[in-house]
Amino acid sequence: MSKLIVFLIAMLTSIVHAQVSFSQRSLQLAAHHYTLNYDINIEKRSLVASGVITVINTSKKNADHIPLRLYRLLSVSSLLDSKGNDLEFTQRVLSNEDWPVLQTNYIEIKLDTPLKPNQLFQFQINFDGLLRGYSETGMNYVKDNISREFSIIRMDALAYPLVTYPNDRVNKKAKFWLNTYEYDVTINVPEGLVVANGGELLSHSTRNGVSTYRYVNKLPAWRMDFAVANYQRYSKGNYSVFSWESQQASFQLLEKIAATFDLYTKWFGPLQKDLGYTFIEVPEDYGAQADVTAVIQDAKGFKELDRVYHEISHQWNVKTLDTYSPRWNEGLATFLEELTLDKFGKSGHLRTQTEKNLLHLKKVIKENPLYTKTAFIDYGKHGLNSYITGMVFFHLLYDLVGAKKFNEVMGGFYRTYYSTGATTEQFVQYIKKFANVSLEHFFEEWAYSSKYSKRLVYFKSYTQLYEFYKSKNQIKPTAHTD
Ligand SMILES: [Zn+2]
Numbered sequence: 001m002s003k004l005i006v007f008l009i010a011m012l013t014s015i016v017h018a019q020v021s022f023s024q025r026s027l028q029l030a031a032h033h034y035t036l037n038y039d040i041n042i043e044k045r046s047l048v049a050s051g052v053i054t055v056i057n058t059s060k061k062n063a064d065h066i067p068l069r070l071y072r073l074l075s076v077s078s079l080l081d082s083k084g085n086d087l088e089f090t091q092r093v094l095s096n097e098d099w100p101v102l103q104t105n106y107i108e109i110k111l112d113t114p115l116k117p118n119q120l121f122q123f124q125i126n127f128d129g130l131l132r133g134y135s136e137t138g139m140n141y142v143k144d145n146i147s148r149e150f151s152i153i154r155m156d157a158l159a160y161p162l163v164t165y166p167n168d169r170v171n172k173k174a175k176f177w178l179n180t181y182e183y184d185v186t187i188n189v190p191e192g193l194v195v196a197n198g199g200e201l202l203s204h205s206t207r208n209g210v211s212t213y214r215y216v217n218k219l220p221a222w223r224m225d226f227a228v229a230n231y232q233r234y235s236k237g238n239y240s241v242f243s244w245e246s247q248q249a250s251f252q253l254l255e256k257i258a259a260t261f262d263l264y265t266k267w268f269g270p271l272q273k274d275l276g277y278t279f280i281e282v283p284e285d286y287g288a289q290a291d292v293t294a295v296i297q298d299a300k301g302f303k304e305l306d307r308v309y310h311e312i313s314h315q316w317n318v319k320t321l322d323t324y325s326p327r328w329n330e331g332l333a334t335f336l337e338e339l340t341l342d343k344f345g346k347s348g349h350l351r352t353q354t355e356k357n358l359l360h361l362k363k364v365i366k367e368n369p370l371y372t373k374t375a376f377i378d379y380g381k382h383g384l385n386s387y388i389t390g391m392v393f394f395h396l397l398y399d400l401v402g403a404k405k406f407n408e409v410m411g412g413f414y415r416t417y418y419s420t421g422a423t424t425e426q427f428v429q430y431i432k433k434f435a436n437v438s439l440e441h442f443f444e445e446w447a448y449s450s451k452y453s454k455r456l457v458y459f460k461s462y463t464q465l466y467e468f469y470k471s472k473n474q475i476k477p478t479a480h481t482d
Helices: 002-023 168-173 247-268 305-316 328-343 349-367 376-382 386-401 403-417 424-434 440-446 451-458 462-472
Strands: 029-041 046-057 063-071 074-081 089-096 099-115 120-130 151-154 182-190 194-196 200-207 210-216 225-229 232-236 239-243 277-281 294-297
Touching (some): 074 089, 182 225, 239 247, 277 305, 294 305, 328 386, 349 451, 386 451, 424 440
Parallel strands (some): 277 294
Antiparallel strands (some): 029 046, 046 120, 063 099, 074 120, 182 210, 194 225, 200 210
């Protein structure tokens, strides 16, 4: 009996300790620079990595430790300061406090001298182990593994150390995605395999059966993706495709990528920094990801070009300053992919797709009453899906203000907030200010209340829905025409 009590007390203390240790904390540090070297061992399906990481204290208080997370099967073998002295650290595989099914190796480095606000700290790290994906978490696309066919080093599987706690609420509160970093990463693979990355290839050499690829970022990065396969690389100007599809299919995709960039540049104006674009093929169901200068997509991306349009349109997005973003940019990208298909020859496609989406939304709203209670602007707080609702929202906006004004406003918003980022509220205010019609009623229903959901259910077609909002939004007497 007493043993049981001791055990229970020990259990409780550990639970209490875990909760106090992370949910009460705030993330003070961010990655500033990564120099990493990876040796990929295909036979053992393992990796060995070493390097130097610089972190910065982004908070207003002194920091006394560095939190790091790695994939659950990767472990740190040594941590040294910049002078080569051992750093005191602990590591253990922990469940995320707010998502227990996700297990990561949590490493905490103790700092003898606290790190002051804005101060940098550099350390050397060695880690090694295996990658076997995260499908047990429900993230089915994180099949990350090391094999001759395909290997990938990316953020989704924490294949490099992330400066975060095993508590997503705490990480989100710090808006960690706003802190970008530089990287310089070398990857050694067996000869014959190619390492693909969206950054700049600094060097490539092969010696004794080992090929070495060294990449640095082109723009400040918030994620790193390195894919390893038997790739062919195709280039046209600033654009590249890494693929194992036919030469013909790869060149066709390159042409489409170039044409899409031209089209969006015509619509929204030039990108603030045009550093080219890299498309990296990954096996089916590995997920699509857009980075600042690259996209990873499976073979479907060669045929279903709407996905390519979607990802390229994200290049004209600005960073969100919302803690819980409704991710309206996903709605915009979903709208733009259908619009682009329409403009590239599938005339009438946009209207058909919106009608389909409306039918789908009627069902979704019926099945999940949360949609009838949540304003679109609050979708992020409740984890609701903004892709389809957002697509209908942007189609309405597009029709209400007209194509020319729509493009002007989206391009203007991008140029205004490119360097600072913006909140959804700033986005709404920006559109209201520069639109040629009064959008008070439209935003009242879509951004500040859940009334839009009743309209989605009530109106039988997109035309009816559009006519309703058009009649409610009067043309301003002093409309902006510039
Ligand atoms: Zn997207």
